[in-house]
Amino acid sequence: MTTAVAAKPGEQAEDNPVVETYTYYPGCTLYTKAKSLDRCARLAAEKVGFRLEEMPSWVCCGAIYNTSEDDFAGRIGAQRNIVRASALGDRLVTLCAACHNVLKRAQARLNDPANAVERQRVLDFLDEPYEREVRVLHYLEVLKNDIGWEALARKVVKPLAGLKVASYYGCLMVRPAAVLGFDDPENPQVMDELVRTLGGEPTGFDFKAECCGGYLVVNRPEAARVASARVLDNAKSWGAEAVVTTCPLCQYNLDKLRKPGKAGELPVFYFTQLLGLAVGLPKDELGFDSNAVDPVPLLEKRGLL
C-alpha cells in the first residue's frame, strides 16, 4: 500500500522533481466562456503535483455524440482528436463534461472490435497514425485514481470548512454508464468525495444526474429554465448553499438562466474553482467575477476569502 502511494505523482512532486504530465484537451468553451474552469484546473494541477499539457492542433469534438449507427462523419472530429492524442501518449484528460462524454464514446466506438470495418474506414479517412489506444480521462478521475484523496488532502491549505455543497454531475458525466464507466449513474460520488477531501460538506441530493436542459437553452430557454430550476430547488431541499459542476453548459443553465437578483440563490461553482481555492490559488485567479450569482459573500461568510 505504501509503495503504491509513494509512486503517485502527487507524492513525487515532494520527493522528486519529475512531475506527471497529462495530454489535455480543453475544447472550445473553455477558451471563451468557461475560462475559469480551465485556468483553475491548470493552476491547481501545478499545486497538486501534475501538469496538463494541451495537445496541439485539437479540433472541435462535435459537442454531442451522434448515436446514429451510420453517421461516421458525425463522430469523425472527436475521433481525429483521439488519433492525434495517440501520438502523445495513452491518456487524454478532459474537463468539460460534454467533451469528455463525446471523446470517451467516440474512442469506445473506435476501439470496439465489433466495429473493425468502420474503424478501418475512419482511420483510412483520417490518414494519421493511430499509435495506441487512448484512455480518455476526466480530471476528476486523475484526482481520484492517480493522485488519490489522501495525497490531495495533504495539499489543501484552505479547507472549505462549513461549506455545504451539492455536487451536480449532469447527464454527460455518467450516461451511458456502460460506456463511460465513470460512477454510479444514479448517485455518483466522485465530486462529493472531492468536496469532502477539500474540507467541505457534501450535502448529497437527488438531482445529481438529472438534465439541466442542456442545449435547449438555444431555442427553448423556458424548457431549460424549468429543468435547471428543479435541480437548484432540490439542492436547497438538501441544505446546500452552493452547487458545484464540471460542465460549462450546466454552469450556465444553473447560474445564469435564473431571474436576476433573486434573493437566496445558490452560487454555482466549477469544481476547479473550489479546488483552486482549497489548494491556495489567489482569489483573482479563481474567476469568481464570471459567476452570475456572486459567490464572494458566501465564501466570506465562511471565512474562506
Place this chain on the structure above:
Amino acid sequence: MTDDRRPERAAEGQMPGELRPDGGVAPGTRLGAARHAPRVGVFVCHCGINIGGVVRVPELVERVRAIPGIAVATDYQYCCSDPGQQIIRDAIKEHSLDRVVVACCSPTLHETTFRRASADAGLNQYLCEIANIREQCAWVTPDRDEATDKAESIVRMAIARAVNDAPLEPVGVDVNKRALVIGAGIAGIQSALDIANAGYEVVLVEKEPSIGGHMAQLSETFPTLDCSQCILTPRTVEAGRHPNIRLYSYSEVAEVSGYVGNFKVRIRQKPRYVDFDACTGCGLCMEKCPGRSESSFERGLTKQKAIYRLLPQAVPNRPVINADVCIYLQKGKCGVCAKICPTQAIRYDDKEKFVEEEVGAIVMATGYELIDHVKMGNYGIGRVPDVIDGLAFERLLSASGPTQGEVKRPSDGKTPKKVVFVQCAGSRDQEHGMPYCSKICCMYTAKQAILYKHRVHDGEAYVCYIDVRTPGKGFEEFYKRATDEGITYIRGKVSKIFRRGDKTVVWTADTLAGRKVELEADLVVLASAVIANPEGVKLARQLKLQVDQHGFQTEAHPKLRPVETLTGGFFLAGCGQGPKDIPETVAQASAAAAKVLAMFGQKRLFHAPTTASVDEDVCVGCGNCEKTCAYGAVQVDPKRRVAVVNVALCEGCGACAVACPSGAMSHNNFSKKGTYEMVDRA
C-alpha cells in the same frame, strides 16, 4: 464415509416412485453377459406426427433390419401405450431377445417405461437402451431425408451401446427415517409439522433466534385480511413443542455429507450468551440493556437492544445477545443483564457449538429476501428518509411493530396523509433488478393500501403499477375492493423519487392518459423484488443443489416434479424455489413433506447401478478420481492403494473415468469399448 448402513446389491424389492425401479428379475432368468452374438430387437415409435411427421419411419425400420445381429425391427404409433409395450414384451419372448433398443423420445421421459416392460418379459432392465430420435432428431431437423439419416445414426449408436451393456442390479440402501428441515419460516414449519405428525422425527434448523420467518413480520394477509401473527403463532407454538421436532434456533447447517437415505448433518449453533435451560424468558434483561443496534426484523425502523428477541410471541422465547453491540462483550463493562437476571442465565463466555444429526431426507425451506436497491439510486431508498420497502410498511401496520400499528413515517413520526405505493421496484427489470415478476407484490400492495386507508381514514393512497396481476382465488375481487375503497391506480412505472422540503416526490407516468405525473407524497412504499435468500443460495451451492441464474433452487421437473430436486433426498418448499404467497408456500411445504413420507414408507431405497467401477488390478492409487469426484464417492484405500467407489454416493457422472490415467476406472454400461463402437457406427 464411516457408515455402518453399508450399501449392498438389491434383491427384489419395492421402489419409491421417484427412484429407479428394481428390475424385478424373474427367478431363473439368465443374467450373465451373452456369450453368443446378442439378439437385438429395435422398436421405432412414431410418437404420432412428432417423429413420424419428419422421420420416414418405415424406411428407417427397413434400414435397421439390414443391420447384422438385428433379430427384429418394427414400428408402432405410440410405443409407450399399453399395446406398444406389449409388442416389446412379446418380441422379447418370441425372438429370445437379449437386447432391446427403443427409438423414441428422450430417456428422461420413457426409459423407465420401456425398461420395466423389458423386465416384465424377463430381460434385465439395463439391457434396454433408448435412441432419442425425437428431441435430438425430429424436433430439430426439418428436412425429412436428413432426419431419416440422422435417426438411423442414432439408432445404430444405441444398438452399439446395447450390445456392450452388461446386466446390472440396482444398488439398495437403508433409509434413516428422520428428516432435516432447513429454515423455519412458514414453509419449514409446515413441512416439519406434517412429517412430525406422521410419526417421524424432524430436525428443524433456523438461523434467527426464533421461528416464523418473514410471515412473523407481516400485519394482515391477503386477500382475507386475517392477522398474520394470529394464524402463524399456533403453528410456531406447535412446532416449538412437538415431541417429534428437535428445534435448533439461532443455528445454521454447516455441512452435509452422505447420500439419500443416509445424510450426516453438522449444525453450527451460534453463541446465544444465554443459558437456554436456565432462562425463563421473563424479559427483564431486555428492559435494562443499554446496548443498541439496527433491527433487521423491524427493517431499520427502530433500534433493538443488544440482548433481544424478535417478537413477544417468540418461539423459543429465549433472548440472544448481539455480541457486536453488547457493551460487556465489547468493552468488558456493563453486565446489567447478568446482574438483573433472576435465574443467572447469562453466559458471557458462550461459544459456538457444533452438533451432528443423522437424517434420511432434507427439505430446503430457505426462503426469500427483498432486493437490495443499490442499483436503483433513482428510488432514493436509504437516501430519502420516507422511502421504505414493503416489509418495513408491514411493520408500521403491525400491532406488534415499532408504532403499535399506527402508520407513522420514519422522518418525523407524522401520520402520512398521502402514500404512494411503487410496484415492480426491481421486478420485471432485467437491467437493474430481476427480470421475473415477483408474483406477490400486486396483492400485498393492494392489501397495504387498503390497510392504510383503514388506519388513516382521510389518507390518500396511490398505486403506481405496470400491470395488476391477480391470478389467484379471490385476488381479482380483492383488487376491485382496493379500487372501491378509493385507492387510485396509476398505470406507469416510477422513474424517480426525491425530496422536496418534507415531502417525497414521485415521478411516474400515466400511460393510459399518455402523460407524465408528479405525486407529492408523505410516504413512499416500494414493492421491492423478491429474491432468493442469499444465505440460502450460498447453502444450496455448497450442497451442490442446482440453482437457477437468480439463485432459486431448481425443481427436478417444472411441472411434474415441482418439489423434488435432481439430487436424491433433497426436497423444496417455499420461496427458496421461487416467489410465492403463503397458501402456495404451505401447499408446497406439505407436498415436500408428502414426498419425504413416501420415501420413509419404503423399506429400502434403490439407486441406479450405472455407477463408476474400478479394475483394482490396473489401479495404481494415484487419486485423480478422488480429486475429480464432485460427490465424495471415490476414495483411495490407504492400505491397498486402490480407488474404492461408494456406489451409494456415486451419481454416475463419469468424471473419474475420464480423469483416470491408467484406464482402471470405468462407468458401468458406458465402457470405452462401447463408446468407441458407438462413434464408429454413427
Place this chain on the structure above:
Amino acid sequence: MSTSDDGDRLVCQIEELSGQRVADCYQCGCCTAGCPLGDLMEPGPARAIRLLQLGHARELLDSDGIWLCASCMVCGSRCPRGVDYAHIAEACRQIRIRQRFSHAGPETVTAAACEEIPQQAFMAAFRKYSG
C-alpha cells in the same frame, strides 16, 4: 389508424439507425416518467415508442416531441427493458434532417444570446436541429 408499408419501412429505418428494437418495450412508461421534459414533450417517449410499435412512424416524424429531446439519456438509463429512446429520437431527427428539413438554424439566434450562451450549446443544438 392503420399501419402502412411506408410506416413499416420507416420503423425499420429508425430501428437500424438507433440500434434499438421497439418490440423490446413493454410500455411501462418509465421513460416518460423520468424525462426532464416529459411534461412538455408530445408525444412523450413511451407514446412515441408505442406509435412505432404500431407502425405509425410518420406521426412521430412529424411531431414536435423528437425535437425537444435533449439526449440526456435518463430514459434509456432507467429503462427496465434496455430500450434507449434518446437513440430513437436521434434517429427520427436524422431522418428528417437527411430530407433537408431544418428544425432551427443559426438564423434563430439573437446577438445577445450569442454573447451569453456557451458555444458548445450552439454546436450541439444545430447539429441536432439542422445537421
